Amino acid sequence: MRHKSAGRLAAVASAALMLLGGAATSAQAAAPGLVLYSIDFSNPKERDNNDLPEPYGRIWLEAPWGRQTALWEHPDVDLNTPTLPRYPDDGPYTTRYVDHPVTQVCAFVGEDDTGINEDDVLADGCVPVDGSGSYTISTDEGSVTVNLYDV
Template identity: 70%
Template sequence: MLRNSAGRLTVLASTVLMLVGVVSAGAAQAQAPGGPITYSIDFSNPRESDDNNLPEPYGEVVVRAPWGQQTALWEHPDRDINTPTLPRYPLYGGAEHRYVPHPVTEVCAFVGEDDTGINEDDVLADGCVPYTGPGRYTISAEGGSVTITVYDFG
C-alpha cells in the first residue's frame, strides 16, 4: 500500500512539474515575440526656409522593448552643411524592412534638423509613444515632427 501511494505521488509530482514547464515555456514565448518590421518615416519641419524647403534631419528613430533594448529604424549623424536633405525614409516611396529581435512597446524619435548658416538647428522630435500595433505614430517637438508608419510587425 505504501509503495502504491509513493508511486501515485511520484506520478502526480511529475505531472505538476511537466505542466509548470509547459506554462513557463508558453509564457516565455508570449513575452519574446520579434520579427520583421515594415515601416516608413516622414520628417516635417514647417519652419524650413532654404532653397528647397526640405528638412536635413539627423538623430535616430528606434523601437524599444519593455526592458529597454532598442533597435534602430533610422539613424544619421549631424554633418553640419553636409547633412543630406531627407523628407522621407526610404526616400522614394515604398517601405523599409528591418528585423527586430524583441517585442516592441515604444516607438521613439530623437531627431534634429540642420540649419547651419541660416539659424540654430530645429528639434523635430524628442520622445517616445506607446506602440499599439501597425499604424501611424507622430512624435513632435517645437520645430516640427516625425511620423513613423508601421505597416506590419512580426
Template identity: 75%
Template sequence: MRLTFMGRLAATGSAVLLLLGGAAASAQAAAPGPVMYSIEFSNPQERDDNDLPEPYGRVWLQAPWGQETALWEHPDVGLYTPTLPRYPDSGLYEVRYADHPVTELCAFVNEDDTGINDDDVLAAGCVPVVGPGEYTVTGEDGSVTVTLYDV
C-alpha cells in the same frame, strides 16, 4: 446555492479568457519579427532653397526592458547633412528585424540649420506602440511620423 457558485466561476473563467486573448493579440502584434516601416520628417518652418528638412539623429523601436532596434540614424554633418523628407527616399517601405517585443517608438531628431539659426528640434521622445499604424513623435519645431505597416 451550488448553481450560483458554478455560474460565478464560469463567468470569472470567461472573463479571464477574454483578457488573456486580448493580451495575446497585443503581444502578437508587437512580437519579435520583421518590421516594415516608412518615416516622414516634417519641419513646417523650413525656408531654404527647397523647403525640405535636413534631419539628423535617431529613430528606433524599444522593448520593455530597453533593448533597441534602430530604424534610421544619421549624424549631423553641417552643410553636408542631406535633405530627406521621407525614408526610404526610394521605395515604399524599409524592413528591419526586431529580435524583441516592441512596446515603444522613440525619435530624437534635429534639423540642420547652418548659419545664424540654431538647429530645429523635430522630435524628442517616445510613444507607445500597440501594432501597425502611424506614430508621431513631436518636437519644438516639427515632427517625425513613422508608419508601421507590419510589426
C-alpha cells in the same frame, strides 16, 4: 503575523506579474519578426532653397526592458547633412528584423540649419506602439512620423 506578510507579498507579486504578463502579451503580438516601415520628417519652419528638412539623429523601436533596434540613424554633418523628407526615399517602405517585443517607438531627431539659424528639434521622446499604424513624435519645431505597416 508572518502569514499575513507572506500573503500580502504574494498578492502584490501576483498583481505585478499579471500586469507585466498583459503588457508582454500585447507587445509580443507586435514582434519579434520583420517590421515594414517608413518615416516622414516635417519641419514647417524650414525656409531654405528647397524648404525640405535635413534631419539627423536616431529613431528606434524599444522593448519593455529597454532593448533597442534602430530604424534610422544619421549624424549631423553640418553643410553635408542630406535633405530627406521621407525615409526610404526610393520606395514605399523598408524592412528591419526586430528580435524583441516592441512597446514603443522613440526618436531624437534634429534638423540642420547651418548658416540660416539654430538647428530645430523635430522629435524628442517616445510613444507607445499598439500594432500597425502611424506614430508621431513631435515638438514645437516639427515632427517625425513612423509608419509601421507590418509589426
